[in-house]
Amino acid sequence: MIDVDRLTKRYGRFIALDSISFRADSGEIVGFLGPNGAGKTTTMRVLTGYMPPTEGTARIAGFDVLTDSLAVRERVGYLPETVRLYREMTVRGYLKFMGQLRGVDRLGARLDEVLDLVGLRERARRLVSSLSKGMQQRLGLAQAILHDPPVLILDEPTIGLDPHQVQELRALIRELGRTRTVLLSTHILTEAEQICDRVIIIDRGRIVAEDTPANLREGLARSSRLYVRVGVARDDVAGLLASVPGVTGVGPAADGFLLTSAPQAGDVRPAVASAIVGQGWPLLELRPWATTLEEIFLELTARLDAPVSDDGEARHA
Amino acid sequence: MHSVRVVARRELAQYFTSPIAYLVAFAVLVLTGWQFNVDLAQRVGSQPPDGAAVLGSFAFFTLFFAPLLTMRLLAEEAREGTLELLLTAPVRDGDIVLGKFLGAWLYYTLILGLTLVYQAIWLAITTARAYALTPELDLGPVITAYLGIWLFGGATLALGLLFSALTENQVIAGFLTMSVLFILWLGDYAGSVVQSRALAQAIRELSLQAHYATSFLVGVIRFEDAVFFIGVITAALFVATRVLESRRWR
Numbered sequence: 001m002i003d004v005d006r007l008t009k010r011y012g013r014f015i016a017l018d019s020i021s022f023r024a025d026s027g028e029i030v031g032f033l034g035p036n037g038a039g040k041t042t043t044m045r046v047l048t049g050y051m052p053p054t055e056g057t058a059r060i061a062g063f064d065v066l067t068d069s070l071a072v073r074e075r076v077g078y079l080p081e082t083v084r085l086y087r088e089m090t091v092r093g094y095l096k097f098m099g100q101l102r103g104v105d106r107l108g109a110r111l112d113e114v115l116d117l118v119g120l121r122e123r124a125r126r127l128v129s130s131l132s133k134g135m136q137q138r139l140g141l142a143q144a145i146l147h148d149p150p151v152l153i154l155d156e157p158t159i160g161l162d163p164h165q166v167q168e169l170r171a172l173i174r175e176l177g178r179t180r181t182v183l184l185s186t187h188i189l190t191e192a193e194q195i196c197d198r199v200i201i202i203d204r205g206r207i208v209a210e211d212t213p214a215n216l217r218e219g220l221a222r223s224s225r226l227y228v229r230v231g232v233a234r235d236d237v238a239g240l241l242a243s244v245p246g247v248t249g250v251g252p253a254a255d256g257f258l259l260t261s262a263p264q265a266g267d268v269r270p271a272v273a274s275a276i277v278g279q280g281w282p283l284l285e286l287r288p289w290a291t292t293l294e295e296i297f298l299e300l301t302a303r304l305d306a307p308v309s310d311d312g313e314a315r316h317a
Numbered sequence: 318m319h320s321v322r323v324v325a326r327r328e329l330a331q332y333f334t335s336p337i338a339y340l341v342a343f344a345v346l347v348l349t350g351w352q353f354n355v356d357l358a359q360r361v362g363s364q365p366p367d368g369a370a371v372l373g374s375f376a377f378f379t380l381f382f383a384p385l386l387t388m389r390l391l392a393e394e395a396r397e398g399t400l401e402l403l404l405t406a407p408v409r410d411g412d413i414v415l416g417k418f419l420g421a422w423l424y425y426t427l428i429l430g431l432t433l434v435y436q437a438i439w440l441a442i443t444t445a446r447a448y449a450l451t452p453e454l455d456l457g458p459v460i461t462a463y464l465g466i467w468l469f470g471g472a473t474l475a476l477g478l479l480f481s482a483l484t485e486n487q488v489i490a491g492f493l494t495m496s497v498l499f500i501l502w503l504g505d506y507a508g509s510v511v512q513s514r515a516l517a518q519a520i521r522e523l524s525l526q527a528h529y530a531t532s533f534l535v536g537v538i539r540f541e542d543a544v545f546f547i548g549v550i551t552a553a554l555f556v557a558t559r560v561l562e563s564r565r566w567r
Contacts, residue, residue, distance in 0.1 A: 049404075050405050051566070052565060052566065070408075070409070073406060073408075074407040084399045084401065086399055088334045097327050101323050101403075101407075102407060103407075
């Protein structure tokens with residue numbers, strides 16, 4: 001349904017998207033993950049026909065976003081990052097306007113249906129400006145699904161919602177994703193884990209990883225990381241752990257150490273355990289370090305140039 | 318064409334939800350009413366009634382209020398960010414521009430329609446009371462004047478829409494529109510400041526007033542004047558569409 005091939009977008013000399021390619025099929029929910037400014041919104045804006053790509057092609061349902069823009073726009077429902085709606089219109093009036101623009105059949109019945117779906121039925125006659133941010137977000141979503149599009153592009157759909165609504169919306173997206181293609185961006189990793197069939201991690205305009213959330217986790221877990229807690233506070237503990245064959249790195253973690261080992265070294269736990277016990281130190285804890293998507297994300301999008309960068313955000317990452 | 322109608326209808330409805338539109342209608346009625354009253358007092362019993370007199374000042378007022386009607390059309394959408402959803406709807410950019418223009422022009426037509434009350438008063442006075450010195454209202458010039466002011470208004474609104482497309486700042490859009498309209502209005506007086514007769518004539522041909530005050534307003538329909546206004550509208554809408562399209566490439 002979504003077919004992106006070597007898509008590049010430059011703003012002047014700044015490269016927002018650097019030759020990215022990916023596919024998303026029908027019935028698939030694909031999560032776009034990345035730090036701010038990674039190119040998520042730019043990709044979505046290209047896919048929705050809001051802005052043209054500099055190079056490369058993007059097709060939706062076989063239609064090119066550049067040459068068949070109108071056909072693409074008919075088939076896409078779009079929830080922008082900051083949902084901006086006509087504040088002086090009523091909820092229903094706004095939806096009616098969007099429905100008319102899109103030429104939705106049996107609009108009246110469809111409006112009721114969608115308003116029910118997003119839980120804004122009883123606010124239908126209120127002005128958009130009187131809605132809370134979460135409700136405006138839901139109205140934005142209502143607008144996106146109004147014409148029953150085969151492709152949904154949602155830019156950070158759960159932002160500004162309370163935890164209750166977040167759960168509801170995630171369930172709704174999963175439901176919608178059963179028969180449609182959903183591309184959603186987020187930087188909430190648990191969200192990606194919960195609802196996405198596949199995750200694309202993007203950083204500085206490039207795709208750095210693409211897999212199912214489970215595979216991504218496993219992939220990193222394979223380079224097995226171990227959490228070790230030793231009952232003595234001595235400076236030479238780290239040195240000893242580093243000297244165990246197969247261990248490639250030792251770092252501090254919580255009250256203990258985090259060991260990384262080369263995948264080909266196999267299970268290093270017996271060696272680590274005997275090394276510690278051999279010194280006569282109490283071994284309090286030795287367990288595999290569960291990798292979260294968060295860590296994968298941080299690892300993949302690590303700013304190698306962070307210390308020299310003058311961007312405050314990069315240093316935090 | 319369907320989407321043009323949808324956009325136009327929303328814009329027209331929008332005028333009725335904003336105070337500016339009511340204030341404009343109010344101001345226009347007060348000003349033309351006052352002007353009509355003065356004109357009426359002077360004429361009754363001494364001069365034949367002139368239904369188009371009130372439209373002479375309406376054209377001048379248009380220079381002030383047309384920018385107020387058009388300044389928000391695209392600038393507000395760009396500033397508020399609502400343009401993103403409009404531009405990702407399956408609607409051609411040209412349809413958006415045309416729809417917005419027609420919405421504004423329709424509202425202008427309604428305000429213009431309010432001034433028909435003065436024609437009704439003229440008709441009532443001249444037919445019911447039948448002053449010996451006051452012949453009946455000559456409807457010919459009235460009709461051409463209305464046609465002219467309608468086209469005149471369309472041209473000013475199209476220019477206003479163009480400036481609204483050029484900036485995200487409503488005040489700048491309104492100010493630029495008003496400035497340009499004034500220059501186009503004053504172009505009529507080029508003869509008094511430009512020495513070259515040919516140049517003065519050329520400038521005058523481009524002025525808004527020259528195509529209205531000396532033709533439509535006095536009962537003459539000149540083909541070239543209609544072409545001028547329609548040409549201004551077409552050109553302004555065309556450029557506005559290009560400007561809107563160029564937003565995508567920025």
